Amino acid sequence: MAFLQRSLFSASRNATIVRSRFQTKSLPLVLHSSYSRLASTMVPKLKDPSLFKQDICYVNGEWVKAQSGKTFEVNDPATGKLIGTCPEFDAQDTKKAIDAAEVAFETFRHKTGRERSKLLRKWYDLMVENHDDLTTLITWENGKPLADAKGEVTYAANFFEWFSEEAPRIYGDTIPSSVPGNRVWTIKEPIGVCGLITPWNFPAAMITRKVGPALAVGCTVVCKAPGETPFTALALAELAHRAGIPAGVVNVITALENTPEVGSTLTTDPVVRKISFTGSTPVGKLLMKQCSGTLKKLSLELGGNAPFIVFDDADVDLAVTGAIASKFRSSGQTCVCANRIYVQRGIYDEFAQKFAEQVKNNFRVGNGFEEGVTHGPLIHHRAIDKVEQHVRDAEKKGAKVVVGGHKLEKLGPNFYEPTVITGMTRDMAMASEETFGPVAGLFPFDTEDEVVKLANSTQVGLAGYFFSRDIQRCVRVAEHLEVGMVGINTGLISDPASPFGGVKESGFGREGSLYGIGEYQVTKMVTSGGMGQSLQK
Known part of the structure; x- marks a missing residue:
């Protein structure tokens, strides 16, 4: 499981461009329907067409078909059209x-x-x-x-x-x-x-x-x-x-x-x-x-259910940037994406406002081949259904959707708005289930002991993140989080040189x-x- 990490962004100049665009350039959250019509006609071309292998697999150094002759179809999640x-x-x-x-x-x-x-x-x-x-x-x-x-x-x-x-x-x-x-x-x-x-x-x-x-x-x-x-x-x-x-x-x-x-x-x-x-x-x-x-x-x-903790003493702007990178990478479809964002009450409103503004102003949803698009479709309708279920569940139980919260059916069946929800509570589905989509739920907390218990109150333990400028707290919380990987003051944690894996389930x-x-x-x-x-x- 497959899951973009720090080296992914830092290894190429393209990554730097993506980060700076998130921070400085304002883009519309939803593309126009005319764009959707344009994207649906696009057929990608390879410089080397021989890399596209259809109806064959690679076994013992040769390209072979299934003995039965049976095949299955693979469709473009953005357009629904057959790839091969x-x-x-x-x-x-x-x-x-x-x-x-x-x-x-x-x-x-x-x-x-x-x-x-x-x-x-x-x-x-x-x-x-x-x-x-x-x-x-x-x-x-x-x-x-x-x-x-x-x-x-x-x-x-x-x-x-x-x-x-x-x-x-x-x-x-x-x-x-x-x-x-x-x-x-x-x-x-x-x-x-x-x-x-x-x-x-x-x-x-x-x-x-x-x-x-x-x-x-x-x-x-x-x-x-x-x-x-x-x-x-x-x-x-x-x-x-x-x-x-x-x-x-x-x-x-x-x-x-x-x-x-x-x-x-x-x-x-x-x-x-x-x-x-x-x-x-x-x-x-x-x-x-x-x-x-x-x-x-x-x-x-x-699977993961990564906690992302922002303490009162954190650099709020840095924490917002880290949360954006962690939560919305690949439209939230990675196993180490922040799934529960805990923000201490002293800075909760400030963080929520800045975070929501970033999501509202700096994201552009559409076909991944179009220039300027920051977020593409989810992989299939089941992913969309789960995201929609989590958002509606949170609303029903008293949370407030401040950005997004709806399917983008004009773009296609697999598109969903990047979404920010405030007022999250532990009885909501997102508190215990991995969303695997572009939805950020912000949970308030009061004390360090409280949030560590909340972070660990799950049967899984893949990744965890927290932001703080207190060096003693950094050491203490890193040791107490029941996860296999910890990011301190960063939302991007993987590198080929780093051991990747989890604990518990x-x-x-x-x-x-x-x-x-x-x-x-x-x-x-x-x-x-x-x-x-x-x-x-």
Whole structure:
């Protein structure tokens, strides 16, 4: 799960442009209906059309169809129009990909770290060279604006760069033995064939964040691409082929209706030794149960309900900027988006006013391909329905919608106004459920102890944020928040060098960073005896 972070924005000049536009340029919140008519006629074009793979998946170094010949449709969330079709893989198709990865593993595991590093670096270079086409694919099938999509491509490519540099530096340890004359050391080995299941909200980055460390240590992979956004994944597979990744090392498969069947095959096949999944907590629990029969290693990056806390002593303007970045990135469709914004009463009114003004004046909703658009559509009608439910629930229970609060049906069925709601209370749905949409609910609080308890009063714990200028409070609150990641005076927290993951029902395991390497390794201990006997004699 796939989830834009700090490195995404800072890694390219495009990110800086986005931030400055949010802060200085006033744009209308809703586009005119004439724009909607224009957007509906737009058909994106790629500089390299061969990156658009339709009706085929990448297995054992070849492009293949589903054995059944079945396909599923992928539609543009902005226009509702057909983008293309992809193979509806089933259990037999998936098994072939697993078998190919098993055969490839026996050779690939023995490549040196430097050899694997060069392959990842070449894949990274090809992503950079094809940056524009990957951006187009992401905006087309996901809906996020071009600036966001550009940032994601940079962020995604950086995982290949990062792990290409880690591949030659995989070390074991030498351990002093308690037995005289014995020696103990450890060897880090690749775990084997890995099943990777990725989400639609970051079609490129959630793949590279998993594939990068797997290949760096010598594993082979079967990657199940999201049914909503498969074309970006297939384009990455084409670039892997061009990079010279050996056949069977990277396999990318697709399914929509057969997703449960494909998932069950990956989780129950004894050849697959590791599953990495990003998605919802209920699905994560199901996959974990399915993995129990073969005791696979698991990494689960699941749902969040991120608290965003603003204390009285915070820099209010900085906090507003951070809240905007955290809450409305990708139209609120990331697992680390601020979901509950807690503001201390002493500055509540000031923060609410400034925050609402930013949302009202600086956002422009529309098709992601159009210049100046800051927010695109949600992924599908189910996402819209949940957002609408949360907004109406808050209104019914006494909250006030101060900005937005309605569907933008003139633009299309999947558009929703960026929304700010004040007067939130803990009995409202948004207090306990992840909205996953462009709705910011502002909750007042009085004391530090109170807000920490509120922040922790959830079964999930992925990310948390707070703003304060009190250094002692910063240390104290960071330690008391029950989350896997904390942002202090920032709303953007991820970086390829940083370990990404949660606690409680947000899952376990870490992606990115040095810790991400270990998720794809096993530790072998070697003990030798009698090493000092000859000298003693």
